[in-house]
Amino acid sequence: MKKIKYIATALFLGLFLSSCDDYLEEDVRSNVTGDEFYTTEEGFESLVNANYAQLKEIYGNEPWLFAAGTDMYAEGRDAEPPGLSQYTQLAPNSEGVAQLYNTCYKAIQAANTAIYYSDITENTSQLNARIGEIKFLRAHAYFLLVQTYGGVGLVNEYFVDPRLKFDRNSAEEVYSYIITEMEEALEMVEDATYGGRVNRRTIQHYLAKVFLTRAYEDFGLASDFETAAGYADAAIGGEALTLSFAELWFPDNSIKPGTIFSVQYSEGALATDPYKLGHMQTAYFGPYQGGNEFSGKAPYRTYTLCPTQYAIDLFSEDDNRWDVTFMQEVYDRYFDYFENDDTSGLPVAHYYAAAWEDTQEFQDAYMETHPNAVYHPYGSYVPSINPNNDYQTIPVKKFDDPSAQFGQSTSTRDIILARLAETYLIAAEAYLQAGETTTGLQRLNEVRQRAGVSDASLAEFDIDYILDERGRELLGEYHRWFDLKRTGKLVERASMYHYLIEESNFNGANGALKILRPIPQEVLDLNQNNEFPQNPAYQ
Known part of the structure; x- marks a missing residue:
């Protein structure tokens, strides 16, 4: 593919350079220049780590x-950015719109830097694999960009000086670039099943997802669904889902069977700044329960991204994912759940009744044995019902980190980006859309069998059923907006199940719908190419 010598914006280059220096200063302990250091094995490894x-x-x-x-x-109780959460105020300068644009282009320039030095660095037995890892990470950033904003500028060269003029490539061109890069990387990286680095299985999983996503686009190829299914099966590699859902989400930082790719953290790194160097995933998906003023009694949560009634209703009594996903019974000291093998005698502060417990008889019996608990009847603990009081929505516990109990950025649990159960669901969707429904149903039922629920039938196997199953399996795992956007279900499902969204909220300029996010205004302001187009709904 032709190299395009435009960087997304001078701002992004400046951000990358300062951020990259922060990461690399830890490793550079001499007075050698960057060129000298990065051409050594140690120096190049530092670029890969960056x-x-x-x-x-x-x-x-x-x-x-x-x-x-x-x-x-x-x-x-707390407000989310209104443009991103409700669409009526979604505009190029809306809060949060630029986050992926900024961070992904920083990642792309980090990759461009490493690729540049790979040509002149010391040759080692691992160099080819490292180049493959970097090419994948660059393609991964473009995949996030093209799903979110549509076509963006392709930048695949390392620049020292800022470039203030850039063009916009079509989404079709970006997808072609992603596929080319990932397929090249697939032949370069290590053939490992699990581990901390990008490997063949990682790339196979993402190639399946890229082809699946492109298949829904008007420029997608007729063979894309079939290709996606093939890559998904290659990533599965005949491995069954043998690790239970509870074992998978037990809070530790080990790389467990079924984890294909994750953002990795360590408690040692966090020790230097425990309130900034972790991540925020554990702070969302639940009510405010207290913070450090409660002396470890409960985790801090933002009271945003709380599960809707639809999300609650996805689960049945026999689904073992319910107990792992939600903290249904909250003890007086929240973290006693993780720290005591026997919790039968612990005082209960809150109880959130499941749909199958929605009887007065059950409530009376529970309160008789737990008289000091606050009982939340089924249907009463979703954000649309009395959202102004603490504990009024059910907490999601699957991301809890008992070793980091306070603050928004203190968790050192890995953020899982890709895992085997999702690969099965990607295969299920790809086979369904390719017309091979029997095979697709088999892939989906592998996930359901691990969850302890009955197999889905061929009669109910459709795209909505797959989205429901993805909801049960992947709640909170940073996939949902992309799932709805990919399948063309964003407007329908968001307006049906989100209490603040109506279908008309998506109406944008020029008769276009606000599906893609707008190109950030700061990008347009810095670009000296006045022909660079905004997405139609925001013009």
């Missing part, structure tokens, strides 16, 4: 662009 570190900036902060404004999460 590329992985960019994932923390992409995923470690506010998750609005991944989760807000969907069918599964809505604001409770």
Whole structure:
């Protein structure tokens, strides 16, 4: 593909250079110049590590662009950015709109830097694999960009000086570039099943997702669904889902079977600044329960991105994901759940009744044995019902980190980006859309069998059923907005299940719908190319 010598914006280059220096100063302990250092094995490894570190900036902060404004999460007591969560105020200068644009282009320039030095650095036995890892990380950033904003500027060269004029490539060109880069990287990286680095399985999973996503576009190829299914099956590699859902989400930082790719953190790194160097995932998806003023009694949560009634209703009594996903019974000291093998005698502060417990008889019996608990009947603990009081929505516990109990950015649990159960669901969707419904149903039922629920039938197997299953399996895992956008279900499902969204909220300029996010205003202001187009709904 032709190299395009435009950088997204001078701002992004400046951000990258300052951020990259922050990461690399820890490793550079001599007075050698950058050129001298990065041409050594140690120096080049530091550039590779800086590329992985960019994932923390992409995923470690506010998750609005991944989760807000969907069918599964809505604001409770505290407000989410209104443009991203409700669409009526969505504009190029809206809060949060630029987050992925900024962080992804920083990641792209980090990759461009490393690719540049890979040509002149010391040759080692691992160099080819490292180049493959970097090419994947760059393509991964473009995949986030093209899903969110549509076509963007392709930048694949390292620049020292800022470039203030850039063009916009079409979404079709960006997808072609992503596929080319990932397929090249697939032949370069290590053939590992699990681990901390990008490997063949990582790339196979993402190639499946890229082809699946492109298949829904008007420029997608007729073979894309079939290709996506093939890559998904290659990533599965015949492995069954043997690790239970509870074991998968037990709070520790080990890389567990089924985890294909994650953003990795360590308690050691966090020790230097425990309130800034972690991530925010554990701070969302639940009510405010207290913070450090409660001396460890409960975790801090933002009271935003709270599960909607639709999200609650996805689960049945026999689904073992319910107990793992939600903290249904909250003890007087929240973290006693994780720190005591026997919790039967602990005082209960709150109880959130499930749909199958929606009887007065059950409530009376529970309160008789837990007289000091606050009982939340089924249907009463979603953000649309009395959202102004603490504890009035059910907490999501799957991301809890008992080792980091306070603040928004203190968790050192890895953020899981890709795991085997999702690969099965990608395969299920790809086979369904390719017309091979029996095979697709088999892939989906592998996930349901691990959850302990009955198999889905061929009669009910459609795209809505897949989205429901993805909701049960992947709640809170930063996929939902992309899932709804990919399948063309964003307007329908967000307006149906989100209490603050109506279908008309999506109406934009020129008769276009606000599906793609707008190109950030700061990008347009810095660009000296006056022909650079905004997305139609925001013109």
